[in-house]
Every structure is written in structure tokens, then in C-alpha cells.
Amino acid sequence: MKVLFINPPSPDGTEYIREGRCMQAKSSWTALWTPITLAYCASFLSAAGHDTGIIDCIADKINVEQLIKRTLSFSPDLLVVNTAFPTIKSDIYIASQLKSSCGPPYAALVGLCGTILKEELLEYADNIDFIAVGEPEWLLKDLARALENKLPLRDIGGLIFKDNGRLIINRPQDMTQNNIDDLPFPARDLLPNDRYxxxxxxxxxxxxxxxxxxxxxxxxxxxxxxxxxxxxxxxxxxxxxxxxxxxxxxxxxxxxxxxxxxxxxxxxxxxxxxxxxxxxxxxxxxxxxxxxxxxxxxxxxxxxxxxxxxxxxxxxxxxxxxxxxxxxxxxxxxxxxxxxxxxxxxxxxxxxxxxxxxxxxxxxxxxxxxxxxxxxxxxxxxxxxxxxxxxxxxxxxxxxxxxxxxxxxxxxxxxxxxxxxxxxxxxxxxxxxxxxxxxxxxxxxxxxxxxxxxxxxxxxxxxxxxxxxxxx
Missing domain, CATH: 3.20.20.70 (Aldolase class I)
Structure with a gap:
């Protein structure tokens, strides 16, 4: 399965940090951070046999039109979009636009917003398929495997999804079972490291x-x-x-x-x-x-x-x-x-x-x-x-x-x-x-x-x- 991870552009060009609980404009730090969770997701899914890519629109100063072109070029089966409270409406709009314009079968949202707001996020977009609640690496690995092999989704902890128009909220993840030493090093080779x-x-x-x-x-x-x-x-x-x-x-x-x-x-x-x-x-x-x-x-x-x-x-x-x-x-x-x-x-x-x-x-x-x-x-x-x-x-x-x-x-x-x-x-x-x-x-x-x-x-x-x- 081809999985593309996206740190989307902000609507007004402001450079934002979206990393775990840290969601704020770059201005307060004067430095742009590596989207390290996306890089972990990419390496973890790559190790599981999936073809992964990352587009950091903030670091590479990519606008929506350029993002659409690069997404079309990658042709993902699953699109994973990073989110943050200060840009949440724009993040979801971009995810929806990419799914409509680029045609990936599935789109997922990750980040603290989904963890906190859960199904409320779906009020902003009808064509988003999945929301990750909690740290996303293990959840996304299970999701990619299930989608590729047409397996049931109900057993994936922390996943929110739609089933024939009906909202399904799975059991929470037991994050104590997520062994962080199972994660490969983040896929920094997919990032523009000279921009951080x-x-x-x-x-x-x-x-x-x-x-x-x-x-x-x-x-x-x-x-x-x-x-x-x-x-x-x-x-x-x-x-x-x-x-x-x-x-x-x-x-x-x-x-x-x-x-x-x-x-x-x-x-x-x-x-x-x-x-x-x-x-x-x-x-x-x-x-x-x-x-x-x-x-x-x-x-x-x-x-x-x-x-x-x-x-x-x-x-x-x-x-x-x-x-x-x-x-x-x-x-x-x-x-x-x-x-x-x-x-x-x-x-x-x-x-x-x-x-x-x-x-x-x-x-x-x-x-x-x-x-x-x-x-x-x-x-x-x-x-x-x-x-x-x-x-x-x-x-x-x-x-x-x-x-x-x-x-x-x-x-x-x-x-x-x-x-x-x-x-x-x-x-x-x-x-x-x-x-x-x-x-x-x-x-x-x-x-x-x-x-x-x-x-x-x-x-x-x-x-x-x-x-x-x-x-x-």
C-alpha cells in the first residue's frame, strides 16, 4: 500500500509547528520543528512493507496547488494529514480537497485534535474516512494492513471511522502496549533536513x-x-x-x-x-x-x-x-x-x-x-x-x-x-x-x-x- 503523510500548509502562510501537544506558530520559537511523528509513522509503515512518503508543506513552502500536484505524482492509497487546533479547519479542508482532487481511496487525520475532539472533527468534512485517537504509529500500521487485506476495522484501538454512513468509535488504544523500541528511527531521509x-x-x-x-x-x-x-x-x-x-x-x-x-x-x-x-x-x-x-x-x-x-x-x-x-x-x-x-x-x-x-x-x-x-x-x-x-x-x-x-x-x-x-x-x-x-x-x-x-x-x-x- 502507498501511504503519503502530509504536514499541510496554513491558510495565511504562517509557519506552524504541529507536534504532539505542541501546536503553535513558529514565531514564538523562531525555529521550525521536524514533524517527527510523521517521520516515525513513515518508517514504521515502511518497515511493514508499505511504500511511504512525506510532504512537509511548511518546511518546503508548498501551497495547495503544488501539494495537489505532488500528491497526484505519488498516487497514494492512504492519505494521512497532520492537524493542529490553530489550523484545524484548513487542515481538514485540505485533506478533503486532496481526496477529491487526487482520488486516494482513503484519508485519515492524525494529531492532538483528533485525540481530543474525536468525532467532532467529522463535522467539518464528510469525506474524511478515519481519525486517529492517541499516538498514531501502531494504529496506522494496523489500519494499512486491514485496508490492504480487506480485514475488519472494529478491532483497531483508537480508530474512528464510518461504516456505510454510520459513525464507529472503537475502543481506546492501550498505549502501555505500544513498545516504542519497536519503532525504527524516523524517516529523516524523506524530510528536507536543511530547513529545520x-x-x-x-x-x-x-x-x-x-x-x-x-x-x-x-x-x-x-x-x-x-x-x-x-x-x-x-x-x-x-x-x-x-x-x-x-x-x-x-x-x-x-x-x-x-x-x-x-x-x-x-x-x-x-x-x-x-x-x-x-x-x-x-x-x-x-x-x-x-x-x-x-x-x-x-x-x-x-x-x-x-x-x-x-x-x-x-x-x-x-x-x-x-x-x-x-x-x-x-x-x-x-x-x-x-x-x-x-x-x-x-x-x-x-x-x-x-x-x-x-x-x-x-x-x-x-x-x-x-x-x-x-x-x-x-x-x-x-x-x-x-x-x-x-x-x-x-x-x-x-x-x-x-x-x-x-x-x-x-x-x-x-x-x-x-x-x-x-x-x-x-x-x-x-x-x-x-x-x-x-x-x-x-x-x-x-x-x-x-x-x-x-x-x-x-x-x-x-x-x-x-x-x-x-x-x-
Missing amino acids: VLPLTGEKFTLLSIGRGCPYNCIYCTANLYYGKTFRKRNIFSIVDEISECVAVHGISNFLFWGESFTMDPVYGESICDEIIRRNLKVRWSTTTRVDTLNEGLLYKMKQAGCALLGLGIESIEQQVLDTSQKGTSVKDIETAVRLVKNAGIRTMGHFVFGLPGETKETAGKTIQFALDSGIEYAQFYCAVPYPGTELGEQAKINGWIETKDRQQYDLSISIMRNETLSSNEIKKIRDTAYRKFYLRPKMAVQVIKEMRNLPSFFASLDFMKWIRAGK
Whole structure:
């Protein structure tokens, strides 16, 4: 069977990241990410004997007309389209248009949208055949096999489909049974790897999966909806083998280790570092983590293994907000984590969320001031989004906090929810203020100039500053 995976263009040309729970414009990161899940799907189905291809319209700057031509040239039997909330209507329209124009027998949607909205997605398009709920690799492998051999579809966990016009919602996937070590390395040979570059240096980088699943209960997070609550660790040697392949075959030596928390199991994280060091791999990488799972020894080992930037899930500097969000961390944890990371010589990116239950102008102000005073080098500021299926989504629905029915507004840069004391507009203004205060400082300008390596990096930084000034 011929299976074509598509990361579709956005309607207005904005470059979007669609990867698991991360669905936002490239502008907030100034770097385009590898669609690593699509690459995993392609390699997994290829290993099962299917002919696979990937078209990343965002990276290759392909419009709909060009996409139709390339799809016709590939002539797929199954079309798989990536989706994200900010572009969901366009994503589904493009999938429908491709099926109508190019004639593949079947079209499927993957991504967090299907996992959360399920059959609601079919309201936007009558000719979409399948929706994947949860991580898609095993589901799509079973689907391709069933379609090719005309087998029943009812036993494929996580699949939503139509049977003679009747909607069928299969049992959920048991993702604890999905052994991530069964996945081959992602099909990077099908991707335009020179388009995924670091914003300041222009060097190639890629996402590299270290594990899936999250056992924590943060009320705003969608991670365990998509990957499950069990933390599934990837084999350490497989991880480092993939790093070696990226360096030797693809000329990539910069990585974003993709997972919910690199230090969720500190011994595991340290073992990955030990193997990188043992093989003497000269790589640079970043990753994210919780603030309550760090220790000095691990951080120094991470630095030695090439960790250059560590993202910390801080969210708020107000304990009440952390508690109502069921974050399970304390202000002391945050302060200690920032200090330990700085002492290890690793740069820090703080991740903050405004508008969570209990947030006020005063608590938000304290969080902004912490970001300015703590010495962290970078920051990402988000608006709380009440995604369906999360506890925050349920609270917001019960309390009447949600101010839109447009699913495309479910975007971390857009405030669509008020809370007990703040309007959605006030929350948006707080986020805009945080970005301006943090990045439009002389200190940040000097830091960016020092890190620039070429002219494209200058324009990337300029675009980022314009994005901040515009309050996007």
C-alpha cells in the first residue's frame, strides 16, 4: 500500500509547528520543528512493507496547488494529514480537497485534535474516512494492513471511522502496549533536513524522542491524553545510536530531546548522558524538565554530554496557582532549579502560563518580575487554554469561562478563557507585557547579537522582535 503523510500548509502562510501537544506558530520559537511523528509513522509503515512518503508543506513552502500536484505524482492509497487546533479547519479542508482532487481511496487525520475532539472533527468534512485517537504509529500500521487485506476495522484501538454512513468509535488504544523500541528511527531521509535550523546559528537541528507518557496531573496539559499516563522509556543505546546516525548520515549535531521531562527518572537521564560521553559524541542539545526532579550531579553530567539549554516548566511563581493547577511543585523547587541549572553552566528557558485558576494581576506581576530577576536567559509565555478532555477544560466549561466556540482559537498565544478575577483580554495583555518586558531589554539585545552567526539569523531575530511588538 502507498501511504503519503502530509504536514499541510496554513491558510495565511504562517509557519506552524504541529507536534504532539505542541501546536503553535513558529514565531514564538523562531525555529521550525521536524514533524517527527510523521517521520516515525513513515518508517514504521515502511518497515511493514508499505511504500511511504512525506510532504512537509511548511518546511518546503508548498501551497495547495503544488501539494495537489505532488500528491497526484505519488498516487497514494492512504492519505494521512497532520492537524493542529490553530489550523484545524484548513487542515481538514485540505485533506478533503486532496481526496477529491487526487482520488486516494482513503484519508485519515492524525494529531492532538483528533485525540481530543474525536468525532467532532467529522463535522467539518464528510469525506474524511478515519481519525486517529492517541499516538498514531501502531494504529496506522494496523489500519494499512486491514485496508490492504480487506480485514475488519472494529478491532483497531483508537480508530474512528464510518461504516456505510454510520459513525464507529472503537475502543481506546492501550498505549502501555505500544513498545516504542519497536519503532525504527524516523524517516529523516524523506524530510528536507536543511530547513529545520537553529534561529541564531543557522545550524541544522532535529527532534529526537527519548520517551513518551506523563504520570503527572497538571490540569491544563494534554500530554497524557495523547501519549498516556505511563512513562515509557526508550532504550538508551537506541537513543544514542540515533544521535550517531544523525551526525554521520544527515550532518545534524543539534538536537531537541523530545519528551515530557528528561529528568522524570534522573537515573535514566544520567544513563543517556553517560552513553553520549562514552562515545565521545560532539553534539549540542536542549530538552525540557520539571523543576522538582533535578539534582546537581545530573545537571553537571548533562552539561558534559552537550546540554546547552534546559527548559523548565515553571508556569507561575505563586504557590496558590501552582496548587490549584495540581502542578505538584513549589516556589522553592523553582528557585532551587534555576540556581542549580545556572551553576551547572546550562542556559535556562522558563515556561510560564498566565490565566490559570487563582491567577490575578498581582500574581501575574510577581511571575513576570521573577522572569526578569531570576537570570534565566530565555522565556516562553503562554495563555492558559481550556482544552477539552483536560480538567481545566472541564472547570472552564462548568464555570462559563470559555469565550469562544471556534476551535481554531485554541492556541497558546490567544486568550479565550477568563478566570475568577481576570478577563480574557486582561490575560492576553499580561502575556504581551511579559514578552515585551523580557525581550525588549538592552541585556537581551546584546545577548542576541553575540549569538548571531549569519544574516539569516539576524532576520530571524528581527522577525521575533516584530512578533513581540505586534503582540501576537
